[in-house]
Amino acid sequence: MIAQLVFVGLTTGAIYALIAVSLNLIYGTMRLLNIGHGDMAMVGAYISFWLFTLADVPPYVSFLIAPAVSGLFGLLLYRGMFAGLLRRVQGDAVEGSSLLVFFGISMVVQNSASLLFSGTPRAYRYFDGIVEFGGIAVTESRLVALAVAVVAIGAVLAFLKFSIWGLGVRALIQNRAASAIVGINVDFAFTFASVVGFALAGLAGAVISMYQAVTPFMGGPYTTVGFVVIILGGLGNINGAIIGGLVVGLLETAGIALTGPNFRDLLIYGVFIAVLMLRPQGLFGRKGAH
Amino acid sequence: MKAPSWFAGPIGGALVVALLAAFVVPGMAGDYGIEFATTLVLWIALVQSWVILSGYTGYVSLGHAAFVGAGAYVFILTWGAVPFWFGLVAAGFTSGLLALIVGGPCLRVRGPYFVILTLGVAEFVKYAVINIEASLGKFGRLMIGTPEPVDIYRMAVGLAAIAFVMALVARYSRFGVGLRAIRENEVAAEMTGIRVRWLKVGAFGLSALVPGVVGALMICRTGYFEPLQMFSPQLSLTIITMCVAGGSDNPWGPLIGALFLNILSELLWDSAPELYTVILGVVLVFVVLRMPEGIYGTAVKRLARRSRKAVPGETTP
Numbered sequence A: 001m002i003a004q005l006v007f008v009g010l011t012t013g014a015i016y017a018l019i020a021v022s023l024n025l026i027y028g029t030m031r032l033l034n035i036g037h038g039d040m041a042m043v044g045a046y047i048s049f050w051l052f053t054l055a056d057v058p059p060y061v062s063f064l065i066a067p068a069v070s071g072l073f074g075l076l077l078y079r080g081m082f083a084g085l086l087r088r089v090q091g092d093a094v095e096g097s098s099l100l101v102f103f104g105i106s107m108v109v110q111n112s113a114s115l116l117f118s119g120t121p122r123a124y125r126y127f128d129g130i131v132e133f134g135g136i137a138v139t140e141s142r143l144v145a146l147a148v149a150v151v152a153i154g155a156v157l158a159f160l161k162f163s164i165w166g167l168g169v170r171a172l173i174q175n176r177a178a179s180a181i182v183g184i185n186v187d188f189a190f191t192f193a194s195v196v197g198f199a200l201a202g203l204a205g206a207v208i209s210m211y212q213a214v215t216p217f218m219g220g221p222y223t224t225v226g227f228v229v230i231i232l233g234g235l236g237n238i239n240g241a242i243i244g245g246l247v248v249g250l251l252e253t254a255g256i257a258l259t260g261p262n263f264r265d266l267l268i269y270g271v272f273i274a275v276l277m278l279r280p281q282g283l284f285g286r287k288g289a290h
Numbered sequence B: 001m002k003a004p005s006w007f008a009g010p011i012g013g014a015l016v017v018a019l020l021a022a023f024v025v026p027g028m029a030g031d032y033g034i035e036f037a038t039t040l041v042l043w044i045a046l047v048q049s050w051v052i053l054s055g056y057t058g059y060v061s062l063g064h065a066a067f068v069g070a071g072a073y074v075f076i077l078t079w080g081a082v083p084f085w086f087g088l089v090a091a092g093f094t095s096g097l098l099a100l101i102v103g104g105p106c107l108r109v110r111g112p113y114f115v116i117l118t119l120g121v122a123e124f125v126k127y128a129v130i131n132i133e134a135s136l137g138k139f140g141r142l143m144i145g146t147p148e149p150v151d152i153y154r155m156a157v158g159l160a161a162i163a164f165v166m167a168l169v170a171r172y173s174r175f176g177v178g179l180r181a182i183r184e185n186e187v188a189a190e191m192t193g194i195r196v197r198w199l200k201v202g203a204f205g206l207s208a209l210v211p212g213v214v215g216a217l218m219i220c221r222t223g224y225f226e227p228l229q230m231f232s233p234q235l236s237l238t239i240i241t242m243c244v245a246g247g248s249d250n251p252w253g254p255l256i257g258a259l260f261l262n263i264l265s266e267l268l269w270d271s272a273p274e275l276y277t278v279i280l281g282v283v284l285v286f287v288v289l290r291m292p293e294g295i296y297g298t299a300v301k302r303l304a305r306r307s308r309k310a311v312p313g314e315t316t317p
Helices: A002-030 A037-055 A059-088 A092-117 A140-162 A164-174 A176-181 A186-208 A219-233 A238-259 A261-278 B003-023 B031-057 B064-078 B084-106 B111-135 B149-172 B174-184 B186-191 B196-222 B233-246 B252-268 B273-290 B294-310
Strands: A130-133 A136-139
Touching (some): A002 A037, A002 A136, A002 A164, A002 A186, A002 A238, A092 B233, A186 A219, B064 B196, B084 B111, B084 B196, B149 B174, B233 B252, B252 B294
16 A cells, blocks of 8 residues: 555656756756746647547657657747847846746647637546556556656756766856856757756656646646745755655655545645745755855 | 825825716716726726735735635625625735735745745645635535625725725835835845835735735625635736736836736637637737836836937937
């Protein structure tokens, strides 16, 4: 029973971690607060759903197509809007403005989807067999979700750790002004963060669509959870986002098992408020480092 | 103290407009017109209350829905047990009290942390109310014997006038100077002896009074209380859009923003509600990127530049 709960918590948490890592990549480098992040996941979910329903394209192919589309969207947004915004405004104003811009984008994306596809929840069946091992029963789609999240997060971490460009991105997260002075290509790092950040959100959506109904407004809760996780792990802290995602996934599962699904949101927001008030720098952040 | 005489004009003007709106409009407009006017006036009350904290200090709050919902909840709980007016006042003061309680700890964090925290607190309050209601076995509450639409409209006009005067006085008084100093540079403001903490918490409390009453009037209109609807984060976000579209450094900008978006909504809502929200989003993105001071702020700047040009031989040879 406990093992089962832990496993479910980990699969949920892995997807949260995937969303939070990509959200943090965008925040950490550019200081943009993307409250439309969950909506990118929604776009990925629709891509996966329609490809499967209309063209019989299996979801694992969508795992490549959805991120490509949402990554392209990120590239266009960066080139078309945020590159200019980041040149003009600096400091705290970036965060405030970006929040409003992304809120606007989120409204446009959500309601366009609602106009095009109506609000009807849609779902399809794939990887829905049940696998049993060591007393744990789990659907295949959850296992696939876990695997995809691990591979995607692993790839991002490896890139950040082992490549020279990744080093540049990490330096940028630490200190933007200093990294520009030592010759790091800030524009490249911003482009990278936009494309990869958005692509991972689209990927997460494609994965989620296997086990959750797709609606135009499914993204909101994922955005909220994403922010809860990155506040837990510390804004801009990539490793913190991974641990935070797993913690929230486990907490949520344990909370639901112990008290019932009604208290899930109360629990998540309760933890969130407590962390923000007691340790605004995140569970693993140092004081004064932001 | 010269300040009060400065206020006299706009406050008198607001009074005249409110009286006209309250007693002339109902005679001219039909049922539909009154419904539209009530919606508009309630939004005006909400945006005016929002600028007191978020417009002047720059602490952007996503928590207004919590105050609307809390007011509505108190009002429905006391419905029938206390006189109508007492219920309205209680709704306002409960929300104000809630703001004073959460304001202390919330206002210690700044920038994006504050924005996200207020959203979190609002959602927490929402789910708390939902769980309380569920444990009482209630899923929405009905009200019987709510006032006539015209009376609700007149109360809404009065409330909007109060909210406008509050926002105006808060803007041009010593209190408002302190608030705006916090927005420009909080550390410097504290250094010059402004009691930053008191001002912020005070402004938060003040800005929560009106939304509590708005919440009460909103459920009077529908005759129904449903937590998911009354605590909707969409409400907070729409308030922000109106304020940002108009410009949020003074009471006039939000007034224009609320007018603009309400008329837009009225034109589109019927035929294409989703299209309305899409356009709302486009407007928001456009304003933030192209006119960061909002419609009112940009217009004032343009006019100032033009009148300077109109004076011959003053600046340029």
